[in-house]
Amino acid sequence: MPGPTRRQALGAAIGVAAGGALIGVTTASADTVPAGTGSEGSAAGLAGTPSSFDEVFEGRRIQGTPAEARASAHAHGHAGHGAGYRVLIDGRELPVMQHGRNGWSSTINHYERFATPLEAARTAVISLKGAVVVPFDPTA
Amino acid sequence: MTVRKNQANLTAAEKKAFVDAVLExxxxxxxxxxxxxxxxxFSIDMNTGVYVGHFGPSFLPWHRKFLIDFENELRKVDASVSIPYWDWTADNTVGSSLWAPAFLGGTGRPLDDQVMDGPFAHSGGNWTINVSVDSRPFLARNLAHRVPTLPPRSDVDAALAMPTYDSPPFRDGSTGFRSALEGSAGYMSMHNRVHTWVWGHMETSVSPNxxxxxxxxAFVDKLWADWHALHPTSAEYLPAGGTVDVIDLNDTMPPWPNTTPQDMLDHTQFYTYA
Structure with missing residues (x-):
């Protein structure tokens, strides 16, 4: 998209795409929860949901709880990141996501895979070196 | 015509032109x-389970388009500029000239991983992190901290030798060239490993910071082109069509309203690699 209007076009396209995708999420979550996520959903189901944790790691309080994914997601302005597990670092949400049988990642460590959300939370703490996670609009 | 060069071969003037265009x-x-x-x-993909930008076959054409758009912005500032590529199998140390103060600057300081030298140091006043997932306003790196080494050429060659672009289920765990190159088929490998090796912002979902x-x-993209040259009879992209929740060859890739993987197959209409 060359030309002086590309900047606006990109922004508009992102907005359109985000809106369309969100509609898709709502539909999928209502109608096809297992089918919509395919083998991932199956793998997650077979593996079970990771247990809760609440600990202080390197001076930061990290908490993790299995969540009613979509209910929690809508209440907090996030769309759930798929697996319905909520992680907090000092009370602020660290978005985590499950990659089928390949494990978990977070927005702070997006190119790694962790066996559990706890490991993702601890690694995020190590990565941040005192910085805090900041909420963002996932569809912005 | 845009020619992308190996960053190791750039002249000092070419490095400065690239940096200046990025800053502008x-x-x-x-x-x-x-x-x-x-x-x-990243967020929408993870929320929907439809992996457009990462973890699926459209990883390569999505990023090809992303780079083309960015390169166009650079060239509006300076038409002589192109995106250099970093062959991380060759320039694979913290001491590489890539990380010199006159180019991208070096690793971060131990306290907070803040990059302290080069044009993208926060103290220089030209590089504040505005779009992020955490509170760091400065560019962060910690080279070779999380993983000590970058992917070796043998890993790249093994990926290039694979005759198939991608395979069902067309996401993490698939076998084929795309998955091997992206690194989602193994732990901390290939493209993913490079992000992790740089650490800091490169490890986050706001890695373009x-x-x-x-x-x-650009190097990942070049490897896709190299792979196709090695396997001229293989489908350059899969799946061809009819795959639920996967970007097929002729599906549009958001956020672009009408760009498909098919549109991205011939990179030579946009640029070439030297």
Whole structure:
């Protein structure tokens, strides 16, 4: 998209795409929860949901709880990141996501895979070196 | 015609032109739109389970388009500029000239991983992180901290030898060239490993905040072109069609309203590699 209007076009396209995708999420979550996520959903189901944790790691309080994914997601302005597990670092949400049988990642460590959300939370703490996670609009 | 060169072969003037163009695109506010687009793509993909930008076959054409758009912005500032590529199998140390103060600057300081030298040091006043997932306003790196080594050439050659682009289920765990190159088929390998090796922002969903993102992805993109040249009879992209929740060859790739993987197959209409 060359030309002086590309900047606006990109922004508009992102907005359109985000809106369309969100509609898709709502539909999928209502109608096809297992089918919509395919083998991932199956793998997650077979593996079970990771247990809760609440600990202080390197001076930061990290908490993790299995969540009613979509209910929690809508209440907090996030769309759930798929697996319905909520992680907090000092009370602020660290978005985590499950990659089928390949494990978990977070927005702070997006190119790694962790066996559990706890490991993702601890690694995020190590990565941040005192910085805090900041909420963002996932569809912005 | 745009020619992308190995960053190791750039002249001092070429490095400066690239850096200056990046800084100008940042100053104009356009750079942060790209960071935002990357973060948004990651979030929507993870929320929907439809993996457009990462973890699926469209990883390569999505990033090809992303780089073309960014390169166009650079060239509006300076038509002589292209995105250099970083061959991380060759320039694979912290001491590489890539990380010199006259180019991308070096690793971060131990306290907070803040990059302290080069044109993208926060103290220089030209590089504040505006689109992020955490509170760090400065560019962060910690080279070779999380993983000590970059992917070896043997890993790249093994990926290039694979005759199939991608395979069902067309996401993490698939076998084929795309998955091997992206690194989602193994732990901390290939493309993913490079992000992790740089650490700091490169490890996050706002990885384009580090300008090395573009040089890294230019090399990944070059490897896709190299792979196709090695396997001229293999489908350059799969799946061809009819795959639920996967970007097929002729599906559009958001956020672009009408760009398909098919549109991205012939990169030579946009640029070539030297």
């Amino acid at each position: 695109v940042k100053r104009l506010g356009v750079y942060d739109e790209f960071v935002l687009a990357h973060r948004t793509r 580090d300008p090395v993102f573009w040089l890294h992805h």
